[in-house]
Amino acid sequence: MNVSLDGYIAAPGDDLGWSSGEGPDSSSSDELFQWWSDRVAATGLSLYGRKLWEVMSSAWPTADQRPGASGAEIEFAGRWRDLPKVVFSSTISTVDWNARLVTGDAVTEITRLKAEDGGPMDIAGATLAGAAMRAGLIDEYLLVTYPVLVGGGTPFFAALDTWVNLALVETRTFPGGVVLTRYETRR
Numbered sequence: 632m633n634v635s636l637d638g639y640i641a642a643p644g645d646d647l648g649w650s651s652g653e654g655p656d657s658s659s660s661d662e663l664f665q666w667w668s669d670r671v672a673a674t675g676l677s678l679y680g681r682k683l684w685e686v687m688s689s690a691w692p693t694a695d696q697r698p699g700a701s702g703a704e705i706e707f708a709g710r711w712r713d714l715p716k717v718v719f720s721s722t723i724s725t726v727d728w729n730a731r732l733v734t735g736d737a738v739t740e741i742t743r744l745k746a747e748d749g750g751p752m753d754i755a756g757a758t759l760a761g762a763a764m765r766a767g768l769i770d771e772y773l774l775v776t777y778p779v780l781v782g783g784g785t786p787f788f789a790a791l792d793t794w795v796n797l798a799l800v801e802t803r804t805f806p807g808g809v810v811l812t813r814y815e816t817r818r
Contacts, residue, residue, distance in 0.1 A: 632755060633775045634787040640757050642781035645682065649779045660806040661703060663775070668707040671714055675749050678741065679730075680756020681720035687711070687755075692728045717744070719759050738766045761789025771815050772797060778808040 632640050633650040641647055671677070679687065694700060695708035716730035719737045726732045733740050741763055744752060754760045754769070763769050774787070797814035804810050 632757075632760070632773070632787065633777060635777055635779050635781045635784075637780045637782065638787050639781050639784040640787050641785040643784045645785070646781075647686070649781055650777050660809070663805040663809055664703055664707070666803075666805070666811070668703060668710060670753070671707065671710045674714060674751050674753050676744065676752045677714050677716045678744075678752055678754045678756075678759060679716060679718045680759035681718065681723060682758075683756040684716075684718045684720070684723075684726070684730075688726070688728055688730075719756075737762050738768070741768050742766070757785045757787065757789070764789050764795070765791060767795075767816075769816060771800075771813060773811070773813045776810045776812065 633647075634640055635642070635649060642649060691708050691711045693708070695705040697704075700708075712728055714729065716726075716728070717733055717740070718726045718730050719733050719740070721734050723732065737759055741752075741754075745768060754763055760769070796817040798817050799812065800815050801813035802811065
């Protein structure tokens, strides 16, 4: 997920402008966008919390039909639509765009999905990721850190009962000082 240098995925008021090209000196880049698109293409299943699902499903299902859509946006929109998705929410009643809705316990369902071994899964959304973190279900943490301090908002990491030891397996710097770090969980 995108994260500010001070550890937030959204600024106060659920503001994502600092990571979406709207904030001052936002440092968005074609190279980073392509990396995200390739990540979607390599993912077998994407798990969404409600808030991030609403952001993504309002933008990407038809983004390739917008006048002036770039080749990269067209590619990403198609990949996103084709990607199987599970949305976890108790407040919405329907989902679309190759998604299914789970209203029950997220930890139980994520545990079941991991046992199926249907390929790599990504978890998107702070509340959902936090529940998976606390249950020890995350094998890899992938942070795309933006060089911005937002001062508060929705934290990237949930409060944990025990330490989680990690091993750094990849770093990459994108234009504008955006840094990818990927860690594997040491078990």
